[in-house]
Every structure is written in structure tokens, then in C-alpha cells.
Amino acid sequence: MIDIHTHILPGFDDGARDFDEALAMLAEAEADGIGCIVGTPHFIPGSFAPHGKEVKEACHELSERAAENKISTKISCAHEIRAGAGLIPRIKSGEILAYGDKSRYLLLEMPPVDIPIWMDQMLFELELEDMTPIIAHPERNRGVHKNPMRLYELIQKGCMIQITASSLLGYFGEATKLLAEKLLRNGFVHFVASDAHDSEERKPELSKAYLKVEELCGKDSAEKLFRTHPKMALAGESIIVPEPIPIESEPEDFLSRIFGIRKG
Numbered sequence: 001m002i003d004i005h006t007h008i009l010p011g012f013d014d015g016a017r018d019f020d021e022a023l024a025m026l027a028e029a030e031a032d033g034i035g036c037i038v039g040t041p042h043f044i045p046g047s048f049a050p051h052g053k054e055v056k057e058a059c060h061e062l063s064e065r066a067a068e069n070k071i072s073t074k075i076s077c078a079h080e081i082r083a084g085a086g087l088i089p090r091i092k093s094g095e096i097l098a099y100g101d102k103s104r105y106l107l108l109e110m111p112p113v114d115i116p117i118w119m120d121q122m123l124f125e126l127e128l129e130d131m132t133p134i135i136a137h138p139e140r141n142r143g144v145h146k147n148p149m150r151l152y153e154l155i156q157k158g159c160m161i162q163i164t165a166s167s168l169l170g171y172f173g174e175a176t177k178l179l180a181e182k183l184l185r186n187g188f189v190h191f192v193a194s195d196a197h198d199s200e201e202r203k204p205e206l207s208k209a210y211l212k213v214e215e216l217c218g219k220d221s222a223e224k225l226f227r228t229h230p231k232m233a234l235a236g237e238s239i240i241v242p243e244p245i246p247i248e249s250e251p252e253d254f255l256s257r258i259f260g261i262r263k264g
Contacts, residue, residue, distance in 0.1 A: 001210065012042070021198065021199050022065075032206060038076045040079060042079070043080065076099075081106060100235060104130065108136065110135060134160045135161050139172075148188075165195075189225060190229050191233070193230075
């Protein structure tokens, strides 16, 4: 399996504290059957905003330490990019990292409570540059809970979707689990990743979620979400996905009864 979203690279954000913890996370990933892991530190202007050069240096050092410790899981790097203006020049300059050498796919994080209208213009600009955004963990976004069809619109505009493995297992609450399952069944999801932050509570684990996806959607879907699509994204290859099935919005009273999202 390939894990395209983790905070394993130390010292950049709220992920691994140091290289010792990063190695512990890497060992856990290897034990879970993850053959390649991508460190994706946050890029949030004014907060966490490590330069791509620093991220690559940390990735190289972790790779060397992994080899010294006989850990076979490969390490790559990109950014988890907060959606906003002016991304394209920063990606082209190397300040912000997309996936792989071709920089065709990028991991994009929306603001946590909604999907802003201005995202449509940003997506149009990315499309002109042949860049495909992979939206990180939208099942944890309150705006998506209120109106899943907004996510449908983003997919129609060329976005791909990554949900968090632990969302499927209930870590972020029942409402998030139910929405993640619904997004899966309706063909909204193209990647599942761990969004790992540490070696204890939010580990780089995918195997349990793989079994859950296999149960809900079949083995072929699980293979695509955990292996085929991630491999193609890192290689900058075209990923063809079927049309998703529209999802009706849940009534407000239902959301207020079951909504429970953990932050982070």
C-alpha cells in the first residue's frame, strides 16, 4: 500500500516531534504493509510554511536513517497545502511541493468549516496548468456534511478526493464515519490515506481501513484506493475515474444530533 498523506517528517508542524518518532512511525507503517509513505507537512501561509527545499532535505535524511535501521518502506514528500491564492507560482518555484517530479497532483486542504466560493476560480487556474488537486479529508469538513453536493461539484471540476483511514473506523465521530462510508459507496473517493501525526494515537495505519473498503465496495475498489491510484499520482499519470452518484443533503436536525468531529 501507498500512504499519500502523513505528517511523518519531523519539526515542521504538528506531526512527528523528531527523527526518533519519525522512525517509529516508519517502522509501524512497514509492519502494517505500507511500502511507500509520503511526508506531507502543512503549508499554511502565516503558520506552518516550510520551504520545499527544507522538506526534501528532511525526507532525504529520514530515508538515510531508515536504511541504517533496515526499514524497507520508501519515503517521498510533498505538502498538504491550505487552499488559497497564489499557489501556482510557489509550486513552479519549488517553494510548495506537489507529488512526484511531474508536480501534476497536489494535496489540497480546504478551510475546516466550509468550501469557499473562491475555490472555483482557484481550481480553474490549476486546471489551466494541468494540475489536479487531491482534496484532503473532506469528510471532516462541516460544509461538506451540510451539502455533500458541493463536493460533487468539485469532482466535476476535476478534483480528486482523499479520505482519512481512521474516519472509516470512527476516530473522528459517528457523523464523519457515516459520511465517509457514503462518499465511498457513491464513488466520491479516489484515495485513502492515514493522515498520521505520531506513533501512538494517530499512527500510519491503513490495513484496517483497507478491509473496511473491501467490505463496503469490493477488493477492486480497495486496490485502486490504496495502491493503484496513489502509485499513478506519484508518477504523474492520468487517473480515469467513474462518474460519482449524487448524494442528498442531510437535514439540519439529523446533523445536530450526531455531529462529532475531532480536530487536528
